[in-house]
Amino acid sequence: xxxxxxxxxRNLLLELSGELDHHGARNAIRDLEMAIEAALPKKLVxxxxxxxxxxxxxxxxxxxxxxxxxxxxxxxxxxxxxxxAKRVLDAAGIGRLVKIR
Amino acid sequence: xxxxxxxxxxxxxxxxxxxxxFARSAVAxxxxxxxPTLNELEDIKTAVSEAVTNAIVHAxxxxxxKVSVKGRICPGNILEVTVKDRGRGxxxxxxxxxxxxTTGGEERSGMGFTIMESFMDKMAVRSVAGRGTxxxxxxxxxxxxxxxx
Numbered sequence: 001x002x003x004x005x006x007x008x009x010r011n012l013l014l015e016l017s018g019e020l021d022h023h024g025a026r027n028a029i030r031d032l033e034m035a036i037e038a039a040l041p042k043k044l045v046x047x048x049x050x051x052x053x054x055x056x057x058x059x060x061x062x063x064x065x066x067x068x069x070x071x072x073x074x075x076x077x078x079x080x081x082x083x084x085a086k087r088v089l090d091a092a093g094i095g096r097l098v099k100i101r
Numbered sequence: 102x103x104x105x106x107x108x109x110x111x112x113x114x115x116x117x118x119x120x121x122x123f124a125r126s127a128v129a130x131x132x133x134x135x136x137p138t139l140n141e142l143e144d145i146k147t148a149v150s151e152a153v154t155n156a157i158v159h160a161x162x163x164x165x166x167k168v169s170v171k172g173r174i175c176p177g178n179i180l181e182v183t184v185k186d187r188g189r190g191x192x193x194x195x196x197x198x199x200x201x202x203t204t205g206g207e208e209r210s211g212m213g214f215t216i217m218e219s220f221m222d223k224m225a226v227r228s229v230a231g232r233g234t235x236x237x238x239x240x241x242x243x244x245x246x247x248x249x250x
Contacts, residue, residue, distance in 0.1 A: 021125075022154040022208075023118035029208065053125075055150040059210035084143040091219040092200070092212040 001028050002050075005035045012041035017050025020085070025057035029064055036065075042074045049080035058085060059092050066098050077101060106173035106181075108134070113169045116157040116186070124170050125149040131172045132180050136245045144220040145180065145240060151213040152184035152236045158205050160188025160234060178242045182221075187233040194226050 001024030004015040014035060018024060036044065046065060051058070062078060069076045078100045081089065089095060110131055114120045125146040132145050149170070156168045171183040191197045198218075203211030217224050221238040228234040 019122055021121050021150055022158065023121050026118070026208065053122075053146065053150075055147050055154065056210045056212040056216055057154070057208075059212050060208055063210060064207060084147065087143070087220075088147060088216060091216050092210070 001025070003028055003031045003035070005031075005039075007035075007039040007041065010040065010042045011045070012036065012039040012043070013045045013047060015047045015050060018052060020051050020054040020058040020061065022055070022057040025061050029061050032061060032065055033068065036068050036072070040072060041069075042072075044069050044074060044076045046076070046078045047080050048078060048082065048085055051082055051085050054082075054085035054088055056088065056092065058088065059094055062089075062094065062098055075099070104175045104179075106175055109171065109173040111169065111171050113167055115165045116161045116168050116188075117165060118154075118157055120168070121150055121153050121157065124153045124168075128170065128172055128182055132242075135174060135178060135180060135242050137242050138245075141240070141242050145182070148217045148220045148238055148240075149182055149184070151217050152182075152238065155213050155236070156184060156186040156188065156234065158209065159191070160186035162189070175239075178244060179239055180242060181237065181239045183235060183237045185233065185235045190230040190232055191226070191228040191234055192230055194228050198226065 001018040006013040066076050128149045129142050129146050166188050169185045173181040175181055198214040200215045201211040203209045221240045223239040225237045
């Protein structure tokens with residue numbers, strides 16, 4: 001699980017790649033929080049294009065991102081979700097809570 | 102739920118999180134002989150990942166214990182996967198199966214059982230406090246054109 005951060009003008013883009021399971025999510029959640037802490041963004045975009053596998057651990061990560069952005073009065077967008085990860089999000093009804101494009 | 106298997110395997114490993122990827126890939130490799138669609142294979146991998154992660158996170162929270170995964174191919178092109186641990190058990194299975202319920206803290210979403218249920222056709226959970234948990238999941242794969250044997 002890799003996370004690549006790009007930040008400009010209080011916009012934070014986090015590109016996730018690899019397998020987002022419980023094993024990978026532990027570090028990813030820590031990296032996510034550090035990146036948000038450093039950038040204090042108004043808008044966070046999670047780009048999931050490189051995620052080759054995701055289970056409910058990915059839901060925990062997305063919900064954590066949502067929670068942190070709410071505390072900052074900012075917004076979260078999850079984009080480029082591969083089909084397998086999308087089906088996990090749909091099964092859990094996460095589209096009702098988080099903006100996914 | 103017991104029926105004669107045409108092929109089966111048994112896998113056992115310590116409850117280290119690095120084995121989550123190994124377990125779901127192993128089951129997917131075994132299921133490949135059933136000629137599954139890519140979607141079916143992804144569903145199986147996801148459900149196995151959830152069950153194995155539950156065992157690793159909840160059955161042995163402070164220790165490393167053994168997790169076993171059994172795969173069986175049953176008549177009717179049905180894959181049965183059993184994930185078993187001898188850990189602390191689930192005190193209230195019905196409660197644990199509810200969406201968003203978790204005792205795993207912020208690292209977990211509480212959606213594991215929901216995902217197993219929606220990605221497989223059948224799921225049964227047996228658990229005894231202090232003795233362990235067994236999750237049995239079944240999925241019928243769509244019949245495909247037979248090529249060769």
